[in-house]
Amino acid sequence: MITNLDFQNKSGTAEDVATVLVLGGGVAGMRAAIDLAEAGIRVKLVESTHGLGGRVAQLGFMFPTHDCVLCRGTSDHGYGCTRPAISPAFMDQNLHPNIEVWTNTQVLDVAGEAGDFTISLRRFPRYVDPARCTNCGRCAEVCPVEKPRGFEAGLTKRKAAFKVAPRAIPNAYVIDRGPYCDDCHRCEQVCPTRAVNLSEAAFDTDVHVDAIILAVGTQLYDARQSEERRFLASAWFGSIFRISSSWTFAACVSP
Ligand code: SF4
Numbered sequence: 001m002i003t004n005l006d007f008q009n010k011s012g013t014a015e016d017v018a019t020v021l022v023l024g025g026g027v028a029g030m031r032a033a034i035d036l037a038e039a040g041i042r043v044k045l046v047e048s049t050h051g052l053g054g055r056v057a058q059l060g061f062m063f064p065t066h067d068c069v070l071c072r073g074t075s076d077h078g079y080g081c082t083r084p085a086i087s088p089a090f091m092d093q094n095l096h097p098n099i100e101v102w103t104n105t106q107v108l109d110v111a112g113e114a115g116d117f118t119i120s121l122r123r124f125p126r127y128v129d130p131a132r133c134t135n136c137g138r139c140a141e142v143c144p145v146e147k148p149r150g151f152e153a154g155l156t157k158r159k160a161a162f163k164v165a166p167r168a169i170p171n172a173y174v175i176d177r178g179p180y181c182d183d184c185h186r187c188e189q190v191c192p193t194r195a196v197n198l199s200e201a202a203f204d205t206d207v208h209v210d211a212i213i214l215a216v217g218t219q220l221y222d223a224r225q226s227e228e229r230r231f232l233a234s235a236w237f238g239s240i241f242r243i244s245s246s247w248t249f250a251a252c253v254s255p
Pocket residue numbers: 128132133134135136137138139140173190191192193194195196
């Protein structure tokens with residue numbers, strides 16, 4: 001088993017607690033973070049999107065055993081869980097004292113060497129303070145902007161003020177202030193706990209860590225660009241068949 005002693009930083013003593021940066025908050029990054037944290041190592045779990053879970057959190061159950069995807073191997077499997085594919089692993093992440101979760105964060109630069117890395121990070125605003133958000137949903141009710149909901153492969157809609165997933169971590173709403181947000185400030189005005197702050201700005205920060213784990217996940221291939229798709233579209237039966245990715249199909253049949 002990996003222990004903190006395996007990760008002593010170069011200038012430190014045996015009493016120093018090592019820190020590992022895990023880049024990517026999907027299932028691989030979350031698993032790595034939990035294992036390190038349980039070995040007594042401090043973890044900074046950095047994710048570029050609004051919440052943890054990655055693509056696997058979007059899946060319901062795994063074929064052919066019908067196992068819940070993210071719960072496997074975590075300490076709190078499933079009782080009373082409304083979305084068993086994501087909840088217990090997310091709770092472990094949220095509660096472990098050795099894990100610091102930074103979402104909406106991108107790496108700008110990496111310098112140094114094993115045992116002494118300096119990572120430059122940019123933290124983008126989520127415009128909602130997770131500590132104040134009660135998940136009442138009023139901001140989403142009044143928001144006039146609708147976008148495809150990525151959590152369900154774009155098959156449903158969500159507002160510009162929205163929650164990434166039912167059991168998202170951070171367990172709070174977020175404001176997606178893309179160019180489509182019309183800056184009406186209704187979400188800010190209606191929030192009963194003053195959790196929304198549309199003046200938030202991005203900021204840069206440096207962190208010092210002893211090791212880095214890359215768990216950045218995968219990018220979906222756009223099947224519409226495939227040779228097979230072009231062939232079918234050009235053939236006479238192209239108008240009969242509709243081709244969807246396995247990802248979209250999984251979202252369609254997900255419970
Ligand atoms: S209105 Fe405020 S408290 Fe309610 S979900 Fe939105 S941000 Fe959270």
